[in-house]
Amino acid sequence: MRALLFLYGNGNILGCALALAGPALLFAGVIDRGWLAITAGLYVGGWLLGRRAPELERRIEDSLSLEETLRRLDEVVARASPHLTEDMRHSLESVRGLVVEVLPQLMDAGAGGDDLFTVRETVLRYLPETLANYVALPPAFRVTQPLKDGKTARQLLGEQLGLLDAKLREVVANLAASDAAALVANGRFLEKKFRQPDFLEG
Template sequence: MMNNPSFKLQVLLFLYSTRNLAGCVLALIGLGCFFAGFINDWWYAIVMAMYVAGWLAAPQDRELNLQILQQEHENQMRETIDQLLTQAGSRLPKEAIQKLKKMGETIEDLVPKIQAGQVTMQHSIVLINAVTRDLPQTVRNYLQLPPAFAAVHTVEGGKTCKQLLLDQLDILGNQLAKLTELINKDDAEALIKNGKFLQEKFQPVSFL
């Protein structure tokens, strides 16, 4: 599941939805009847009832809503890398900064392919969650550690927190690059395997 949309986007989706527009049309008809003198008593309730009737009668814009939500998350994916570099770049290892920059370049190549429908919704969700949710959480967890502890103290498998961070960045970076290559080759079976690997292997790391 993708991250929740912003409040502003939720409001816009509601305002522009077919259901809201249909309800508004019927409500305006009701107001017209009131001003024309066709209805007097309980006009407010009648207008509200007509809005509700329009809302219930109109179909949901599920496909459009999904497209808009995906577009927002694609933009978030682009912005996430820039924000991490801007806000945390000075506190991350140089190797991590280089990997983030490389991922940013790969994402710039991937997003147009997602928008063109070359990546399925399922794989897009896995990718977007990895970049906009799991990656920032992993970086935040790392930044909570004292620099000396992160660089020297071993915590898992004989590796330091710095090494674990770089390993995670390698997993995501390599899978992003592989995803781009597979899309270019139009290899559907390999794309499925790549998506499953990314979903299984790239998870937020607590380091402690």
């Protein structure tokens, strides 16, 4: 798997693209001796330029105010958005709106064994970490390499975000109805689906 990540990585792709200039310059007569070293140097330069993946915040601290928590969540979503499909962005926008509705209760859940504790953990920990792990994957790898159940990282993330959206809608409804049993069920479902945020681990 590490070999595939390297092969599909932006650094390797950019390095290979720049390295092609070496033989091209040789055939054009621009360079002669030392063309192999020049080609290798071009590859290394491309690899260094392209290897750095965007970094997203992996967890939003429990101690922040409601406003700061929402701002940090917005930052995570904004940085991840360029790497997501339209459907993923739509799901995240919906999740964000639902979080605004339940944010006070989610933050209060940190004080004890509240029914909302797992829901809060999903929003503040598992969601940012899942997005960060997805964005860290090479773009070509996300859409071509089958992972769990033969699905690509893009397909898996799309399903997870859709499920999170649906479950948070249930949480909002259950909060309005003060249905504690349903909230426990919601939390357990979210924990099962999001507790393994690394796409490379089945």
